[in-house]
């Protein structure tokens with residue numbers, strides 16, 4: 121198998137001659153007057169064209185289950201993608217200048233990040249691992265975007281010779297498999313499958329590649345097992361298949377992935393990545409958290425704070441914020457009440473309200489939180505250290 125080093129030198133062989141525009145290595149350009157003049161560029165890879173490119177490119181899924189959720193996530197981070205019409209594959213995000221958005225199939229996003237035609241992408245972790253084949257140029261910048269959760273899992277029929285097989289070990293030890301009659305596994309994930317089954321010590325395995333509706337193959341008799349994505353498990357169940365103990369190859373969800381080479385060398389990539397990451401973290405951190413405001417009678421902020429902190433569900437993110445509430449009495453501003461502000465996880469909301477009331481809280485207001493910007497963006501420090509950059513590298517706005 122090709123190493124990532126061999127792969128990247130293999131990928132860099134063909135500089136493109138057409139350099140009028142910065143464009144992906146295979147595209148069709150249509151004139152705006154509708155008379156389409158077609159320029160089909162070769163499927164080349166890290167071309168000098170991509171090295172010269174001045175704008176940063178983000179790849180987003182063009183279709184499939186990831187597409188809408190990706191756009192929603194970005195919208196919720198105030199990074200709405202502006203696409204003039206749904207069949208146009210290039211777009212922008214007005215808040216991020218010097219960034220182009222390219223809609224591509226998830227696999228092509230990962231391939232194009234490796235070839236240098238894209239710098240960043242949002243795809244499933246499964247695709248990063250399968251199409252990336254361990255390429256160290258791919259860096260997962262945010263590993264948990266909160267949608268597209270699924271697992272890559274081995275499944276076998278519930279019937280026939282597999283009826284009493286419930287674990288990977290039992291599957292491996294079945295007497296049926298030999299050099300001439302290996303265990304046949306149908307999958308679109310042959311790189312990950314091959315690695316997994318090798319590591320698990322399977323000797324006689326053959327991968328058969330196919331994409332989509334794999335769950336039908338065991339009943340058709342063309343395969344013994346499948347290796348595919350599972351989320352609810354309905355498709356397996358409806359096709360009389362079962363997962364087995366020890367058979368999960370990978371847990372996946374949507375991730376933000378970047379090219380190490382672009383982060384290191386393409387001007388603007390690091391800054392844009394920092395801004396996207398900050399917005400993603402702030403939004404995702406705020407999901408499921410409420411702001412709770414209540415009034416409480418007291419002699420001083422400290423005394424109220426002690427009462428609040430005596431309750432287990434009222435400490436908030438960094439402790440409560442307590443401010444005096446002024447009212448006018450005999451022409452003077454006096455303080456009888458204090459306002460308490462705390463952030464509370466959705467699941468603890470009712471318990472928190474009960475505890476607030478128990479210590480004298482009244483007029484409890486609850487509102488949704490949109491963003492929580494912390495002082496630090498934890499994944500940013502991790503990224504800097506992966507890139508070998510000083511940890512105090514800051515990305516202040518220009």
Ligand SMILES: Nc1ncnc2c1ncn2[C@@H]1O[C@H](COP(=O)(O)OP(=O)(O)OP(=O)(O)O)[C@@H](O)[C@H]1O
Nearest residue numbers: 184185186226244245246247268269270349350351
């Ligand atoms: N059943 C599922 N539940 C949740 N997420 C899933 C599920 N199946 C796939 N995904 C995630 O969504 C991603 C995209 O899947 P989708 O089916 O839209 O595209 P695809 O199968 O890669 O493309 P295509 O079928 O067009 O070749 C997958 O890579 C995976 O991360």
Ligand SMILES: O=P(O)(O)OC[C@H]1O[C@H](OP(=O)(O)OP(=O)(O)O)[C@H](O)[C@@H]1O
Nearest residue numbers: 332333348349350351352353354355356
């Ligand atoms: O566990 P479940 O919730 O039933 O989901 C699992 C199914 O989802 C995916 O297929 P998809 O719907 O993407 O169709 P495809 O095979 O055509 O890509 C996957 O390949 C499984 O077939």
Ligand SMILES: [Mg+2]
Nearest residue numbers: 184185332349
């Ligand atoms: Mg699919």
